[in-house]
Amino acid sequence: MSSVDDFITKLQGEDQRYALRIVSILEEIFQELSNQHYLRPRLRGSVERSKFFEILKCSNKLFDAYNMLFFIFTKKGRSKEFVKHNEKKFGLREEGVVYLFLSESIDVFIRNTELFKNVFIFTLKTCFFSRPRMTLGQFLQRLKEVSGTKGKMVAKEIDVNLRNALSHGLFWTDGVDIVYCEDVTLKRQKRIRLDNL
Numbered sequence: 001m002s003s004v005d006d007f008i009t010k011l012q013g014e015d016q017r018y019a020l021r022i023v024s025i026l027e028e029i030f031q032e033l034s035n036q037h038y039l040r041p042r043l044r045g046s047v048e049r050s051k052f053f054e055i056l057k058c059s060n061k062l063f064d065a066y067n068m069l070f071f072i073f074t075k076k077g078r079s080k081e082f083v084k085h086n087e088k089k090f091g092l093r094e095e096g097v098v099y100l101f102l103s104e105s106i107d108v109f110i111r112n113t114e115l116f117k118n119v120f121i122f123t124l125k126t127c128f129f130s131r132p133r134m135t136l137g138q139f140l141q142r143l144k145e146v147s148g149t150k151g152k153m154v155a156k157e158i159d160v161n162l163r164n165a166l167s168h169g170l171f172w173t174d175g176v177d178i179v180y181c182e183d184v185t186l187k188r189q190k191r192i193r194l195d196n197l
Contacts, residue, residue, distance in 0.1 A: 003022065006067075007019070008020060008023070015150065016165060017119070020107060022088050022154075022157065025150050026134070026154065028150050029147045029150045029151060029154065032146070032147050032148075032150065033128075033147065036146065037057045037125070038054065038124050038125055038146065039123055039124060039125065040124065040125055053113075054120055055118075059111060059115055062107070062108075062111065063108065063111075065106045066105075066107070066108045069100070069101055070101070070104075072097070072103060077110065079094070079097060080094070102173070102194065108195070108197075109162075109163070109169055109197050110163060111123050113136055113163045114136065117140075119135070120139065121139065128142065128146065132183045136158070136163060137160045140155040140158060143155060153178055161180070161190070163180065164182070165180035165181055170182075170186070173194075174191070176193055176195070177191045177192065177193055177194065178190050178192050178193075178194060178197070180192070
């Protein structure tokens with residue numbers, strides 16, 4: 001069983017249906033990219049392969065650390081117990097734990113969107129993209145151009161403005177929401193619930 005299949009079998013209900021839908025769309029995109037001869041037949045040199053897998057291994061360890069922290073918030077009362085245990089000894093108060101979790105959630109969100117882009121770019125021939133340093137927005141635009149409807153479906157799932165706002169610090173919290181802005185004018189604001197990150 002692949003790691004993707006293993007992950008999906010652990011999901012339940014709507015989360016599992018969503019993951020299956022996205023995987024199906026991505027499989028169709030990769031088939032379309034293959035049909036258009038955009039995929040590399042093999043990975044370039046051994047240094048590139050080994051370093052890229054190091055990136056993936058490191059990312060998986062960071063995701064595991066996030067999941068350990070997330071575990072604290074999965075059962076009512078567990079976060080208060082965690083704070084009680086760590087406050088006196090380490091000065092880790094409840095608000096600090098909440099912001100630590102928010103910080104990790106933001107990192108995981110940004111890392112996921114960037115890994116998504118980089119995995120694609122790593123498997124594509126150079127002719128697909130204009131440069132290897134393309135932004136997420138540029139990549140999604142190119143994916144829509146090449147993959148049509150399926151590319152548009154994937155691009156719709158990734159909020160580039162949210163990713164940019166979180167990366168550039170253009171957000172604040174308001175209760176259970178993150179309020180984020182498209183640019184430093186702070187005029188165009190949107191909201192997302194913390195649990196939807």
